Amino acid sequence: MAKSEDAFRTIGELAEELGLPQHILRYWETRFPQLRPLQRAGNRRYYRPADVALVKRIDELLNREGYTIKGVQKLLNEKAAPEPPPQAPKPIALPLTELKRIRALLAEALDADAA
Template sequence: MAGAPDKADTAFRTIGELSRETGLPQHILRYWETRFPQLRPLQRAGKRRYYRPGDVALVRRIDALLNREGYTIKGVQQLLATKGAAPVTPAPGADGAARLRTIRDALAEALRRDAI
């Protein structure tokens, strides 16, 4: 993450603060609001956004699913619709990079066998 949060975990965050904490650009956060109906920060005068702790957790979950687990926007939408906003706990050792290495190694082995 970009840095240590300046606020308590229970404090509301502006879009700029959330952007700095997560390393996600502000335009991505605004785009996700249009794609994920579960993500609805409070909006005050001047359309200023305030993300509640639940919104922050949801942003982190969406980020993990899209950018680390390899889900598509549509896949995350379906996952959130069927399982709600509760966090999905991955199986032990089910990190995305390890799965990709396993697939890569299997493909390399298959290509090597075909070349013989």
């Protein structure tokens, strides 16, 4: 019986799913501070869905796209950096006569569309 996508995964289950040895996943925990599975008694690791997604992304970058550990670290750090909030566009100051002309054009277009 397969686990739900939202279920926690043990290190063994995740390693088997990805076809990686468990020691690789433990090594990645030392290299990627973003990867922090829950650890219970006896250092048993439980990977949350977000951890699973991160491990899959790391695996894809390292083993399929050819990135180095440092390259993946850089990518993940850039992604984790907060993006500056979008700047509101500066208001456009149009003369009143121009605004009235635009309003008249829109009114004509609506009248023509309704007919």
